[in-house]
Amino acid sequence: MLRKKKKISLADSIKEALILSMKKNKNVLLIGLGVDDPKGIFGTTKGIDKLFKDKRVFDFPTAENAMTGISIGASLMGVKPVIVHQRVEFSLLSLEQIINQAAKWFFMNGGTKSVPLVIRLIIGRGWGQGPQHSQSLETIFAHIPGLKVISLSTPYNAKGLLISSIEDKNPVIIFEHRWLHEIQGIVPKKYYKVPLGKARIVKKGTDLTLVSSSYMVIECLRSAKILKNYSINTEVVDIQSLRPLDIKTIINSIKKTQKAIIVDNGGISYGISSEIIAKLYEYFSSKNKNFNKITRIGPPDNPIPSTRELAKYCYPNYLDIIQNVEKLLKKKFKNLDKYRNDVPSDQPNRNFMGPF
Amino acid sequence: MLRKKKKISLADSIKEALILSMKKNKNVLLIGLGVDDPKGIFGTTKGIDKLFKDKRVFDFPTAENAMTGISIGASLMGVKPVIVHQRVEFSLLSLEQIINQAAKWFFMNGGTKSVPLVIRLIIGRGWGQGPQHSQSLETIFAHIPGLKVISLSTPYNAKGLLISSIEDKNPVIIFEHRWLHEIQGIVPKKYYKVPLGKARIVKKGTDLTLVSSSYMVIECLRSAKILKNYSINTEVVDIQSLRPLDIKTIINSIKKTQKAIIVDNGGISYGISSEIIAKLYEYFSSKNKNFNKITRIGPPDNPIPSTRELAKYCYPNYLDIIQNVEKLLKKKFKNLDKYRNDVPSDQPNRNFMGPF
Amino acid sequence: MKISKSTKKKLFYEMARIRMIEKNIASKYSEWEMRCPVHLSIGQEAIAVGICQNLKKNDKIVTAHRSHAHYLAKGGSLKKMLAELYGKETGCAKGFGGSMHLIDLNAGVIAAVPIVGSTIPIGTGVAWANKIKKKREIVVAFFGDGATEEGVFFESLDFASLHRLPILYVCENNEYSVYSHISKRQSKKRSITKIAKSFGIKSEKMDGNNIENIYTKTNKIIKKIKNKPQPYLIELKTFRHLEHCGPNNDDHLNYRSKKYLKQWNRKCPIKNYEKFLNKNNLVSKKNIKDLDNIIKYEILNAFAFAKRSKFPKKSLLKRFVYA
Amino acid sequence: MKISKSTKKKLFYEMARIRMIEKNIASKYSEWEMRCPVHLSIGQEAIAVGICQNLKKNDKIVTAHRSHAHYLAKGGSLKKMLAELYGKETGCAKGFGGSMHLIDLNAGVIAAVPIVGSTIPIGTGVAWANKIKKKREIVVAFFGDGATEEGVFFESLDFASLHRLPILYVCENNEYSVYSHISKRQSKKRSITKIAKSFGIKSEKMDGNNIENIYTKTNKIIKKIKNKPQPYLIELKTFRHLEHCGPNNDDHLNYRSKKYLKQWNRKCPIKNYEKFLNKNNLVSKKNIKDLDNIIKYEILNAFAFAKRSKFPKKSLLKRFVYA
Numbered sequence A, B: 001m002l003r004k005k006k007k008i009s010l011a012d013s014i015k016e017a018l019i020l021s022m023k024k025n026k027n028v029l030l031i032g033l034g035v036d037d038p039k040g041i042f043g044t045t046k047g048i049d050k051l052f053k054d055k056r057v058f059d060f061p062t063a064e065n066a067m068t069g070i071s072i073g074a075s076l077m078g079v080k081p082v083i084v085h086q087r088v089e090f091s092l093l094s095l096e097q098i099i100n101q102a103a104k105w106f107f108m109n110g111g112t113k114s115v116p117l118v119i120r121l122i123i124g125r126g127w128g129q130g131p132q133h134s135q136s137l138e139t140i141f142a143h144i145p146g147l148k149v150i151s152l153s154t155p156y157n158a159k160g161l162l163i164s165s166i167e168d169k170n171p172v173i174i175f176e177h178r179w180l181h182e183i184q185g186i187v188p189k190k191y192y193k194v195p196l197g198k199a200r201i202v203k204k205g206t207d208l209t210l211v212s213s214s215y216m217v218i219e220c221l222r223s224a225k226i227l228k229n230y231s232i233n234t235e236v237v238d239i240q241s242l243r244p245l246d247i248k249t250i251i252n253s254i255k256k257t258q259k260a261i262i263v264d265n266g267g268i269s270y271g272i273s274s275e276i277i278a279k280l281y282e283y284f285s286s287k288n289k290n291f292n293k294i295t296r297i298g299p300p301d302n303p304i305p306s307t308r309e310l311a312k313y314c315y316p317n318y319l320d321i322i323q324n325v326e327k328l329l330k331k332k333f334k335n336l337d338k339y340r341n342d343v344p345s346d347q348p349n350r351n352f353m354g355p356f
Numbered sequence C, D: 001m002k003i004s005k006s007t008k009k010k011l012f013y014e015m016a017r018i019r020m021i022e023k024n025i026a027s028k029y030s031e032w033e034m035r036c037p038v039h040l041s042i043g044q045e046a047i048a049v050g051i052c053q054n055l056k057k058n059d060k061i062v063t064a065h066r067s068h069a070h071y072l073a074k075g076g077s078l079k080k081m082l083a084e085l086y087g088k089e090t091g092c093a094k095g096f097g098g099s100m101h102l103i104d105l106n107a108g109v110i111a112a113v114p115i116v117g118s119t120i121p122i123g124t125g126v127a128w129a130n131k132i133k134k135k136r137e138i139v140v141a142f143f144g145d146g147a148t149e150e151g152v153f154f155e156s157l158d159f160a161s162l163h164r165l166p167i168l169y170v171c172e173n174n175e176y177s178v179y180s181h182i183s184k185r186q187s188k189k190r191s192i193t194k195i196a197k198s199f200g201i202k203s204e205k206m207d208g209n210n211i212e213n214i215y216t217k218t219n220k221i222i223k224k225i226k227n228k229p230q231p232y233l234i235e236l237k238t239f240r241h242l243e244h245c246g247p248n249n250d251d252h253l254n255y256r257s258k259k260y261l262k263q264w265n266r267k268c269p270i271k272n273y274e275k276f277l278n279k280n281n282l283v284s285k286k287n288i289k290d291l292d293n294i295i296k297y298e299i300l301n302a303f304a305f306a307k308r309s310k311f312p313k314k315s316l317l318k319r320f321v322y323a
Ligand SMILES: Cc1ncc(C[n+]2csc(CCOP(=O)(O)OP(=O)(O)O)c2C)c(N)n1
Pocket: B033, B062, B064, B086, B090, B093, C065, C066, C114, C115, C116, C143, C144, C145, C146, C147, C148, C174, C176, C177, C178, C244
């Protein structure tokens, strides 16, 4: 843990959060397929198994449903399991345990006992991942009372949110986008928390609000940077907590800017953006305020194919966002094309060569 | 099939749809725990096993995930499985097969082969069903491209929609509320279809639109009846098809009435109502229309407890809807209390004694 | 192993008590005040009692929808259980769970849920935590023959075998899952105990209606598990007297043949044990009468407690969503 | 059973062909034009070929992420497979699936998906439909040792046993699930073949690198299944040469010991069979060279086809959501 750099990757910040949590609380265990293998879940758990004398890091058979039930049972005895799935899709095998059991345990047992449990879900994208390795499915979890649902976007918030999640007494689902693992950012070395249940202003602005989560925050920041050249001062809000949803922070931003685009990280229909728009509507209409200038974009209503030539149409990028800003502001930005880059659509950047 | 009555229950209309479909197409099979038992899935499959010489009705081990995968496999070979789960919750064990496989099969195999498959999910309610036997969870399915998601409300539409679902080439999820099985209605004896993908005006009106699905349609109709006594002519729209969502019919109704309450049958956050409000917002704001007068109600953000004394707070009823109409219209209806009935909150009616 | 006279009495008493409680629930169910589904244990008491009499207070059990006998045999509070069935705030789950969610952490009743098979991994996880923490406690997971069809059952066995977890899996094979006979659901060539063995788990078949046999055999097994952490599975054939869910007898539906019913009715674990104790002069008619009265009194009290308790407050609805 | 000379040649040819195709994929992967994850079958060809040579065209197979060998051995179109890896509209799934979703209905390749274990019930369902429709076709479900840990695997066995379905379950046990050795995942006391037996399914262990043995043994089994519908399970130990996913060798990571690697490298099914055929004068060096050239030419052509094919049109995105 003796790092010199202030800036580290999101993968490293997760690892740091895990190690600090494990040091602080000897009940914290890491669980999941491949947690102790040479790749260490895209680096996020790499080598942790060697840091602790007692066995704390548990590789698991390919049995996601039992893995979850077993973790629930262990958590009832004071163990704090942090599960990870290398793809969101694998967790679908364990939804019975998550939705019927973990989410409701405290409630259905009349408040006698809760299930402190963290489940990290990694969203795949790019390099032909295809229909079964690139879903995010946030809504499925965000719809369930009793779960807390978090979405990471920067190294700083990743570490703080993960630490808070591990300290939390409830089952927490964490969405972690594969394309964020290599993102660099300043991360304090200490043990610190970012509270669950709060949205976050990533960039302050006055003219327009972009609301998003996960990797889409990066695209929003890219848009904001370009929009500055057109004298648009953009505020970027990271939803961060999908459940409970901190609609207040979003409302306050829009009250200021009067305009917003919700950029959904997952499928748009019955998506995260639906609830946000519904809540914004409820708020603004109850105040009889004008709120005509809110729109949303996001992945279209189809699975994501493997071929990069079609997958590229399934993710909005910073230019798509800007085109929506044009529509919203009824403006036309000149020479937008010069901001087009030539990074292949199925890689986060030219240097990134996987593993995906 | 030689019935005299024009009016039959929704359970019987489902049974009729199943029998007619099985007669028309010898590939249709009924699959599920208890499909051939003395209770026959609340009467909906009762005795069907005895109507066909070949074995067409298959009881199943308690293995929901394999049941679904096996049905997918059979459907690839031309069999048309109609699966039933006595509670929505049991299907959570099979979501991997439903979401990753069935929903994407046609797409991910480049249009070579689809998975015609019907899955009936029964929503429990009342008599202390509690947190694991009374969820509806429509959103989980409605969020997934490739699925069609249907919600039944009347004997007439139940029969027609089920027949359409069985004829459909795609995986269709059907929500069936336990409290609807005994509801009576006029049902033609013939084989007829109600198209998937369409909402339905259940009752025409001019002053106000109530939008809902499943059992909540009944509550809306009750409200409409009472509202008439206060000179409010209510239009009731049954969403019917949650995916694809027929927002046009809803929009057209609201264009006429200018006011709407969306009554959600499932948990309200990230619920069916969220997407409807988002879509209405998108439409009306794009037209620069006034659309201040839309609200929603639905089950609150908690699991549903067993004790009837608290479960009763988890379902809006016709009076709650009317109170919301009062708010929306800024009116106060006199003597509303006389419409209060004394049916226990955990039974659909006094005579209904289960099984739940 | 020789069973002491007092233990014999205790075994009988515990079974008779559970039976009487269940019968009282059945008879009071028609007052429509216990408004939740109940899956009564009548006929299957010997398994719960025979095993739980070998457990310490801090040993744990998990169970499923048919859990009354397990809960009571493990020492769960009767008052809290009945209050739970009445949906009251004094219930073991404050009325939030009902009959299908019994819990009594003081007594080591960790979990009961009605999703078939779902507490099997949870119990396995409890055993895993015990192993990690080097506790000498064990877990007993009770489940039915139907539950052995769920994928998660096998996954759990696999994990318990891999990590040699201190857990006793108890399959109460009453041959039915609701109305479905086991022959409709499982190949005749299949065997639950053989399955366990193929996973590397020792297993044994037992007569589920012979209380002394269950008691002595599981006594040994539980000792072995405590001495050296390892999983075991036992399968016990037994018989449910009443309908799958609800207070009534449903023999008129004929899903179980007359012959089958007659055969099994002869094997009532309680009647037979009473006869046996009587014949061997271990308990007298008078003893039984006395026990009966003690139990009756306890039950009367508990029902009165449950009935006069209050319903939970509305504010708890929100309070219990998150810890 | 005596294997004819021509069959022997065919067995060799099929293995060599698959090997060469996989090697070509590996070497061309670094052009960054096949932009999807690939799980190469190198080392495991004998299983695919030994079994599929016993299948008729209308027999069906289902497979998983490591499916190239199965697809090719069953007669799937090479051109369409490569085009699929290149994401082209001429691909077997029009580029929508990539390497992890190979399908060729003409050849009886029904399904391949990367969710571990998920085609096992699907294959079982195909067999169920065949049984219902009284077809004399069989289904072979290929999967790895990791897949035998999924609950749905057991659930499927149970159903196949109950209904006596005409299906052959083939577990390719390469001892690894990604980097995890089987000893980290499964108890040493566990056995896949014993598990099958405990479900009432006949089973057998085989050497996964001995092509003639696989061919003759599965020939018999497949005949038995066709004569009288019933499930079988076979487990074949084998060895994956390259990394779990991708075109490279990853032996430097040391998750498989030097000794282990050396041992297994000696057992290459193709090299050994070539030696054997040579020694027994069944094929000459010249023969082999000729075969090589034929295969090379076919591969060259297929790659050219894949490369010059077009990407699918955007409109298909919407068109394929619903049938
Ligand atoms: C996952 C799931 N599937 C189906 C059901 C419906 N169900 C409730 S109890 C039961 C019977 C289970 O049989 P068994 O495990 O033998 O227990 P028994 O009732 O005989 O005690 C079933 C199928 C359920 N509760 N959960």
